Amino acid sequence: MIPADETFDRTWPYPPHFTEAAGFRQHYVDEGPRDGGGAVVFLHGEPTWGYLWRHLIGPLSRERRVIVPDHMGFGKSATPADRTYLAGEHIDNLEALLVDVLDLHDITLVMHDWGGPIGTGFALRHPGRIARVFATNTVLPLGLPGYDKLMAENFADSHWFRWASAAHANGTLEQTLGGAxxxxxxxxxxxxxxxxxxxxxxxxxxxxxxxxxxxxxxQGVLRFPQQLVAPDPDVTPAPPDLDAVAALRAKPAVLVEGMRDTALLPRYVIPAFQLAYPDAPVIELADTGHFPSEDAPETLLALLHLFLQTT
Known part of the structure; x- marks a missing residue:
């Protein structure tokens, strides 16, 4: 766990906040006005933490409340030993923070990588709290026909997943990610x-x-890929509630896709997004990889501003 007061040479100037509502010490950033008509919630993925969003937090928080949690096992959050670190557990943790602690409504979800499945899981539990969906190099599992096929094709084709699968098979996955x-x-x-x-x-x-x-x-950085390359046969996610799926699909949404991503390949991620949001805009960033907030933060911030202003 990163020390609470660590600023990394002032590149992370945001005061820390902590909660133990989910049974562990979870860190989050809470910046901007409290009466701004809802909050923008940034969700990171693998193997990052809230630092991924550092270039967007300051400018956006001048006008809107910005919440940036670190998932369990990442950033300034704790890594408890007695957890599974499966996606459902991360959804529980997010729910404890956004509902039980902060009681947020009119939420704009900004999701990257594993932040997409975690944020989608939360949104399906609380569609009435969600105002809009901003996805970047991630997927939104809503249980729609065709989604699983696209994800299986990405798994077989992706540089990241081919490496993770081979590393699991030859016994080096835990060694590599255990030394992250x-x-x-x-x-x-x-x-x-x-x-x-x-x-x-x-x-x-x-x-x-x-x-x-x-x-x-x-544990966190290992279990995300591990649950895909070596899923527990006894863990079968329940199908999403159809009314919640319909409610979420009715929200304004956009996908901003870094086209040089070698983990979640655009040729699968874009059609997967369009299954859920066939009429929503898809913005392709030609010279951007898996992390648009690292490769093109100014562009991503401008697109997020535009999305907020026009929806």
Whole structure:
């Protein structure tokens, strides 16, 4: 767990907030006006934390309330030893924060990577609290026909998932991800793709590696891919409520897609999004990889501003 007061050479100037509502010490950022008519909630994925959104938090919070949680096992949140770290558990944690602690309504979900499934799971439980959906290089599992086929094709084709599957088969997945403090830059730069490597400074590396101090601190970063390459046959997610799916599909939505992503491939992610939102805009960023907020933060911020203003 990263120390609460760590700013990484002032690149992360946001005061920390903590809650134990979900049974562990969870960190979140809470910036901006409380009477701004709803909140923008940023959800990170693998192997990042709230630092992923650092360029967007400050400008956006001048006008709107901004909430940025760190998932269990990432960033400044704790890594309890007695948890499964399955997606459903992360959804429970998000629900405890957004509903029980903050009681948020009129939420704009901004989701990246595993933030998409986690945010979608929360939204299906509370569609009335969701105002709009902003997806970037992620997927939104709503149980629609054709989605599983697209995800299976991505799994077979993706550089990241082919590596994870092979590493699981030969026994090196836990070794590599259990040492994420040393391997996180390679995971992000090579297996998921960052197209502006000049941004990878010593401070940047330290920020993304800092949580993963030892094997015990790497449960979160390991379990995300592990539950896909080695799913528990006894864990079968319940199908989503059809009324909740319909309510969520009626919300304004947009996909901003970094087209050089080598983890979630655009040729599968875009049609998967369009299954749910056939009339919603899809904005392709040609020279951006898996992390648009790293490769093109100014563009992503402008698109988010536009989306908020026009919906």
């Amino acid at each position: 403090g040393s391997s996180v830059t390679h995971l992000m730069l090579a297996l998921q793709t960052i197209t502006r490597p000049q941004h990878i400074t010593p401070t940047w590396v330290r920020a993304y590696a800092a949580h993963f101090t030892d094997r015990a601190a790497c």
